[in-house]
Amino acid sequence: MKPKIAAQSGTFESSDVIVLIEPLPDNSGRKIEVSSTVMQQFGSSFNQIVVDMLDQFEMTDIHLIAKDKGALEPTIKARLETAIKRSLDLQEGTLK
Amino acid sequence: MNKIFRNRRTMLYIPGNNPAMIQQGGVYGADSILLDLEDAVALNQKDAARILVRNMIKVTDFYDAEVCVRVNHLSTPFGLADLEEIVPLQPSAIRYPKTESPEEVADLLTIIEKIEDRHGLPHNKMTLHAMIETAMGVQNVFNIASKFARVDAITIGGQDLTADMNIIYTSDGAGIDFARKRIVMAAKASHIDVIDTVFPDVNDEEGLRRETEYARKIGFTGKAVINPRQIDVIHEVFTPTEEEIRKAYRIVKEFRINSAAGIGVFAIDGKMIDAPIVARAEYLLRLANVTVV
Numbered sequence: 001m002k003p004k005i006a007a008q009s010g011t012f013e014s015s016d017v018i019v020l021i022e023p024l025p026d027n028s029g030r031k032i033e034v035s036s037t038v039m040q041q042f043g044s045s046f047n048q049i050v051v052d053m054l055d056q057f058e059m060t061d062i063h064l065i066a067k068d069k070g071a072l073e074p075t076i077k078a079r080l081e082t083a084i085k086r087s088l089d090l091q092e093g094t095l096k
Numbered sequence: 097m098n099k100i101f102r103n104r105r106t107m108l109y110i111p112g113n114n115p116a117m118i119q120q121g122g123v124y125g126a127d128s129i130l131l132d133l134e135d136a137v138a139l140n141q142k143d144a145a146r147i148l149v150r151n152m153i154k155v156t157d158f159y160d161a162e163v164c165v166r167v168n169h170l171s172t173p174f175g176l177a178d179l180e181e182i183v184p185l186q187p188s189a190i191r192y193p194k195t196e197s198p199e200e201v202a203d204l205l206t207i208i209e210k211i212e213d214r215h216g217l218p219h220n221k222m223t224l225h226a227m228i229e230t231a232m233g234v235q236n237v238f239n240i241a242s243k244f245a246r247v248d249a250i251t252i253g254g255q256d257l258t259a260d261m262n263i264i265y266t267s268d269g270a271g272i273d274f275a276r277k278r279i280v281m282a283a284k285a286s287h288i289d290v291i292d293t294v295f296p297d298v299n300d301e302e303g304l305r306r307e308t309e310y311a312r313k314i315g316f317t318g319k320a321v322i323n324p325r326q327i328d329v330i331h332e333v334f335t336p337t338e339e340e341i342r343k344a345y346r347i348v349k350e351f352r353i354n355s356a357a358g359i360g361v362f363a364i365d366g367k368m369i370d371a372p373i374v375a376r377a378e379y380l381l382r383l384a385n386v387t388v389v
Contacts, residue, residue: 009144015116074151075115082144092177095139 002026002061007086010071010079017071019083024061030054036068049073053080062087103127103383104249104289105318105334106327107164111136112145115152122158124324125331129161133178134168134193142174146181153185164225166191170204183211186222189249194256195226198239205246219246225291229253230260234275242286251320252279254293265296267303269310280315289317298323308333336384344377348388351377 003023010018017036024031032054034047050066064083068076085091108126110117112133121129131153137145149165165187167178182190192204201224209219224246228237234257241250254272258265265271276292283290292311295304308319308330319330336344346364351374354362361370381388 013114013116015119071115072119074155075119075148078115078144078148078151082147085143091143095142095173 001058001088003059003084003087004089005087007083009082009086010075012067012069014069015071015075017066017068017076017079019079020065021083021087022063023087024063026061028061030060031063033063033065034068035066037070038068045073046076049076050080053077053084057081057084057088059084103318103385104162104291106321106330107251107291107318108161108321108324108327109136109166109294112149112165113137113141115148118148118152119156122156122161124327126161126321126324126327127318128164128188129158130164130166130191130320131187132166133174133182134166142168142177146178150181150185153182153187162188164189164191166193166227169194170200170207176207179207179211183208183222184215184217186217189223189225191225191227191251193227193253194229194233195240196230196232197236198243201226201240201244201247205244222246223248225249225251227251227253228275228279229256231257233257234278237279238282238285241282241288247286247288249289249291249317250279250283251291252276252293255296257293267297267307269307276311276316277314283317284315290315292316292319294320294322295326296322298325301325301329304329305333334383336380340380341384341386344380344384345386345388347374347377348381352388 003021006022008020010016012018032050034050036043036046046068050064054062104127106126107128107130108121108124109130109132110121112131118131131149133142133145133149153163165182167182167190168174170176195201212219226240226247228234228250237250241247252272252275255265257275258271261271263271280290295307297303304326311319312333318334321327321330347369350362350364351369361368363369
């Protein structure tokens with residue numbers, strides 16, 4: 001699936017991560033930029049979580065930026081899922 | 097329903113879209129944790145909070161605390177989506193805001209049970225806490241509290257209730273005193289727990305203690321908490337003192353000895369002890385987690 005719109009989730013607060021998504025032109029693949037306050041310790045697992053989540057939603061032609069402030073795995077997954085769903089315009093049960 | 101006795105002295109509100117507060121929620125020692133999808137979450141973040149709470153409930157250790165989730169009312173665009181996400185997780189309880197009638201509870205339970213059926217879940221595990229926050233809710237509270245086996249606690253929402261009554265919330269609680277007592281009586285008549293509203297000024301410890309002592313005096317089981325700093329004070333008020341425990345222990349022990357001898361009414365230190373006094377002593381020992389040997 002391709003993002004339909006630019007979307008964002010999360011915050012810059014401690015223990016959270018902010019995720020930004022924007023659509024890329026067709027056949028661009030994925031462009032992922034991850035930064036974290038704990039990049040040295042957990043950078044590789046963070047990257048893997050992002051890739052797994054994008055795989056789960058079969059996302060392509062996507063530019064994803066994630067700036068982490070020490071979020072735990074369930075938080076990272078939640079913010080990624082929220083941003084992906086928002087980018088697909090699948091925001092059920094919320095105001096936009 | 098399998099009724100489980102729980103201490104519900106404190107119920108700590110945690111905003112459902114705040115990961116730091118959720119992941120630390122269990123360490124403060126509150127008897128209950130309330131993950132809030134309703135008033136604590138901005139209208140354009142409902143989806144984010146719902147997904148975050150779902151993920152965090154699955155993996156977070158809240159220690160011995162009861163975990164409840166306050167969903168949005170079904171009349172909002174968010175309520176049904178909340179139930180679809182949260183019911184399959186089977187937290188200890190769902191807290192339903194602005195409950196006004198037994199018909200509303202029946203409709204809510206029908207939706208919850210349909211979701212449970214779809215996921216192969218039982219109907220007797222997760223309970224329901226009905227929040228009474230409107231004048232209509234206060235008027236109907238006994239029927240809300242007494243008609244459903246899954247409703248095992250009711251609570252009063254002071255801020256919303258005063259708003260609904262077009263009065264100002266004052267620190268003496270004058271405007272909601274009738275509602276408090278009516279809600280307590282409905283809970284007692286239904287043999288369920290009843291939890292008092294929050295004390296909004298986190299810097300006023302003495303005011304919190306006064307209000308909590310009053311809540312205990314008129315029959316509340318516990319009190320909602322908006323800041324972990326308030327937990328210790330409320331626990332102190334709702335936890336029986338050593339003197340109370342010793343007295344209750346003596347009453348229950350003497351009662352058992354006298355009962356075995358076929359004596360129903362007896363005296364301790366010149367004061368008559370009969371069934372209501374024994375029942376109160378037994379309840380106090382349960383609160384203190386003390387077993388008579």
